[in-house]
Amino acid sequence: MKQIKFIFTGPPGAGKTTAIATISEFPPVSTDVFSTDSLSKLKDTTTVAMDFGQITLENGQKIGLYGTPGQRRFKFMWDILIQGGLGLIVLIDNRRPEPFKDLAMYLDNFSEFIEKTDAVIGITCIDIKDTPTLDDYQDFLKERGQIYPSFAIDARNKDDVLFLLNTLLTCLETS
Amino acid sequence: MKIKKGKLAAFFGFKSQNQEESTEQKSLPVTDKPIDFGEDIHTEQPAVIDSAIADSKATEPVAINSENLLEPSTEIEEKTVEVEEKATVADPLEVEATNTEFKMATPEPTMDYEHEEEHLIVNYSKEQLAVSEEKLEEFMRVCPGAYGVLISTVDGHELLYLVKRDIPVHKISTMNSSLLALGESIARESSQKLCQFVILENSDGRVVSLRINDILMLTCISSKDTNLGMLLSVGRNTAGDLMKILS
Ligand SMILES: Nc1nc2c(ncn2[C@@H]2O[C@H](COP(=O)(O)OP(=O)(O)O)[C@@H](O)[C@H]2O)c(=O)[nH]1
Ligand SMILES: [Mg+2]
Numbered sequence: 001m002k003q004i005k006f007i008f009t010g011p012p013g014a015g016k017t018t019a020i021a022t023i024s025e026f027p028p029v030s031t032d033v034f035s036t037d038s039l040s041k042l043k044d045t046t047t048v049a050m051d052f053g054q055i056t057l058e059n060g061q062k063i064g065l066y067g068t069p070g071q072r073r074f075k076f077m078w079d080i081l082i083q084g085g086l087g088l089i090v091l092i093d094n095r096r097p098e099p100f101k102d103l104a105m106y107l108d109n110f111s112e113f114i115e116k117t118d119a120v121i122g123i124t125c126i127d128i129k130d131t132p133t134l135d136d137y138q139d140f141l142k143e144r145g146q147i148y149p150s151f152a153i154d155a156r157n158k159d160d161v162l163f164l165l166n167t168l169l170t171c172l173e174t175s
Numbered sequence: 176m177k178i179k180k181g182k183l184a185a186f187f188g189f190k191s192q193n194q195e196e197s198t199e200q201k202s203l204p205v206t207d208k209p210i211d212f213g214e215d216i217h218t219e220q221p222a223v224i225d226s227a228i229a230d231s232k233a234t235e236p237v238a239i240n241s242e243n244l245l246e247p248s249t250e251i252e253e254k255t256v257e258v259e260e261k262a263t264v265a266d267p268l269e270v271e272a273t274n275t276e277f278k279m280a281t282p283e284p285t286m287d288y289e290h291e292e293e294h295l296i297v298n299y300s301k302e303q304l305a306v307s308e309e310k311l312e313e314f315m316r317v318c319p320g321a322y323g324v325l326i327s328t329v330d331g332h333e334l335l336y337l338v339k340r341d342i343p344v345h346k347i348s349t350m351n352s353s354l355l356a357l358g359e360s361i362a363r364e365s366s367q368k369l370c371q372f373v374i375l376e377n378s379d380g381r382v383v384s385l386r387i388n389d390i391l392m393l394t395c396i397s398s399k400d401t402n403l404g405m406l407l408s409v410g411r412n413t414a415g416d417l418m419k420i421l422s
Contacts, residue, residue: 034389
């Protein structure tokens with residue numbers, strides 16, 4: 001069975017590295033280094049190349065989990081990492097000042113990829129900041145004419161991340 | 176054979192010095208146009224890099240030619256090395272206000288999406304940067320094939336560099352931060368200990384990246400006029416010196 005490749009993207013701190021570590025069946029490959037810009041107020045390290053983990057479904061299907069760096073300056077890695085990918089998981093950090101702009105930025109930059117494949121959206125840290133709400137996100141997406149499944153998730157919670165993954169798989173199967 | 180110094184640009188973390196502008200940057204309008212990576216490079220480079228490169232491109236060959244023609248036997252005339260604070264040159268708002276040419280090359284405001292993340296927390300004194308700069312010059316002197324040497328942070332921000340050719344410094348810094356992290360990660364996965372160098376061997380040159388310390392790295396770019404052994408040892412020594420200077 002061919003391995004499926006899914007890509008996690010989203011702003012720095014949204015939980016991409018955490019989500020992959022949460023569900024990967026082996027300790028994920030990480031390329032986190034110390035952050036030296038104002039991101040360091042939020043967290044000490046940042047991913048500069050990629051995260052890589054793997055999960056095997058009950059039916060034996062293996063899914064490769066690739067995380068991108070969040071920052072725009074690493075866009076060249078985004079372009080490398082999507083190659084051969086089958087779907088995108090966008091994680092959005094609800095604490096950030098303008099989460100809609102974040103979401104728009106990633107949807108725009110991965111637009112070609114998600115047109116060919118599919119995407120799901122996970123909003124993280126809603127436990128810390130509860131606005132905008134999930135409804136607000138859905139309205140925002142509707143306005144943009146982009147209907148993607150979106151959920152509030154905690155990247156540290158295995159069931160939450162698996163739920164996103166399963167939704168993406170279902171989308172792919174039915175499309 | 177004449178060696179010319181490229182211009183040197185250095186910047187400090189400008190968080191503390193430039194608080195007003197930085198708040199302004201955050202509120203810049205964001206369009207939802209996709210980011211074009213090609214343009215990306217232009218905006219994110221501090222303006223000084225562009226001008227330094229343009230300057231060296233424009234003046235160096237001329238200077239060499241005329242000197243060769245007119246005074247074939249005079250000693251090397253070195254360009255004064257300029258150390259610039261990023262705070263004074265890299266602010267896009269300021270650049271837009273004063274430099275129309277740069278403004279035209281400035282892509283969508285989307286680019287400013289990230290600026291809140293871009294204020295370096297690493298902060299070095301002028302003295303530290305001046306001594307580091309000397310080390311970079313020394314590196315270039317000792318390795319005749321070298322045409323670029325860059326100190327950047329391990330998360331991809333250029334800090335201090337010396338280039339003799341028009342190379343995209345910001346892009347190189349960022350890409351090499353990824354490459355070094357990948358190299359270190361591959362070493363770990365292969366049960367090997369310390370990753371000392373990441374070496375790119377190309378048909379007409381080499382790019383060598385190595386760590387200076389926890390947060391800084393050095394990238395050396397050279398033609399094959401300098402052999403690999405030399406490049407590695409001088410690179411290693413330079414990184415060692417820089418580690419002491421920039422601690
Ligand atoms: N409170 C809270 N913390 C979260 C949630 N999701 C992730 N985190 C934390 O946010 C941080 C995310 O960091 P990281 O995974 O490195 O983010 P990345 O930059 O997207 O890779 C980690 O410290 C997580 O433990 C959430 O839903 N709620
Ligand atoms: Mg990460």
